[in-house]
Amino acid sequence: MLSAVGPPVTVRVPAKINLHLAVGDLREDGYHDLVTVFQALSIADEVTVTRAVRDAIEPGVSVSGADGVDVSEVPADTTNLAWRAVEALARRVDREPDVRVGLHKAIPVAGGMAGGSADAAGALLAAASLWRVEMGREGLMEIAAEVGSDVAFALHGGTALGTGRGERLVPVLSRHTFHWVVAVADHGLSTPTVFGELDRLRARPEAPRRVGDVEPVLEALASGEARSLALLLGNDLQAAAVSLDPGLRRTLRGGVDAGALAGVVSGSGPTCVFLCDGQDAAVRVAAELAGAGVCRTVRVAHGPVPGARVVDGDGGS
Numbered sequence: 001m002l003s004a005v006g007p008p009v010t011v012r013v014p015a016k017i018n019l020h021l022a023v024g025d026l027r028e029d030g031y032h033d034l035v036t037v038f039q040a041l042s043i044a045d046e047v048t049v050t051r052a053v054r055d056a057i058e059p060g061v062s063v064s065g066a067d068g069v070d071v072s073e074v075p076a077d078t079t080n081l082a083w084r085a086v087e088a089l090a091r092r093v094d095r096e097p098d099v100r101v102g103l104h105k106a107i108p109v110a111g112g113m114a115g116g117s118a119d120a121a122g123a124l125l126a127a128a129s130l131w132r133v134e135m136g137r138e139g140l141m142e143i144a145a146e147v148g149s150d151v152a153f154a155l156h157g158g159t160a161l162g163t164g165r166g167e168r169l170v171p172v173l174s175r176h177t178f179h180w181v182v183a184v185a186d187h188g189l190s191t192p193t194v195f196g197e198l199d200r201l202r203a204r205p206e207a208p209r210r211v212g213d214v215e216p217v218l219e220a221l222a223s224g225e226a227r228s229l230a231l232l233l234g235n236d237l238q239a240a241a242v243s244l245d246p247g248l249r250r251t252l253r254g255g256v257d258a259g260a261l262a263g264v265v266s267g268s269g270p271t272c273v274f275l276c277d278g279q280d281a282a283v284r285v286a287a288e289l290a291g292a293g294v295c296r297t298v299r300v301a302h303g304p305v306p307g308a309r310v311v312d313g314d315g316g317s
């Protein structure tokens, strides 16, 4: 059954980076236990959910890209994680997923910034608002965690400590705003492939060193000092991403040579993020890095920012 037309709901949902990512051993269910510190950045996708209308608006997914964002690899069909999120919510409230999901992407695709998870979180919140589902943030977080490991954080936003698959979250006190330069590669990396490469590297005698404890990272965030945080950025997946894509070494060196305090691969990569000593420094680093020819595009961003939120439409009649 298709519902009557109503105003669409648009949600803005941020990209994430991992300031600290400690990866445990492979579990029996194919996942790895993580201890991670997420931060939501000011690069956001927009997700618009519209009621399907017979002969006018088909249920399904459409995708468009902001300037310079290649969306050719994003599935514009029901295999998209955003659609699976809408279906999960529809099942929970016992209704048809009778909506069209429009994704307008600014987050790099397959870049280690959880763009697909962000779209799923955005679709979940937008559909809940459109359908006037009363389950609160907690109920949505539960569905989000089932849909994908990073979906819950995209709803949550800010800065958070993630454990389990990354879906169990505790907010982290983060004083001040941190300024980042984001170096986007001209290709993506598949998350399962990068985790698999880490397992492979760890099985060798010269296994990569693991990141340290998370506590000093939490202290640096509480102090708000970028220079302290810079010394502590760490990602166990970085060795695996660099092994699959050795050119990332040049990107990481390029950011530091351009004046960043430190750089790290974001999540499973290949996007690299560089912490800078203030906004002016970030703009300078971005300009220099853009000229260095070590990545496709360069963006300036800050964090933390809030998680998914409705920016247009309220799910009215």
Ligand code: C5P
Pocket (backbone or CB within 6 Å): 030, 031, 032, 033, 034, 147, 148, 149, 150, 164, 165, 166, 191, 192, 195
């Ligand atoms: O949960 P999500 O679908 O985002 O995870 C994608 C893939 O990344 C998983 O199938 C798994 O191979 C890998 N992964 C993992 N450990 C995690 C999160 C993801 O091995 N904690």
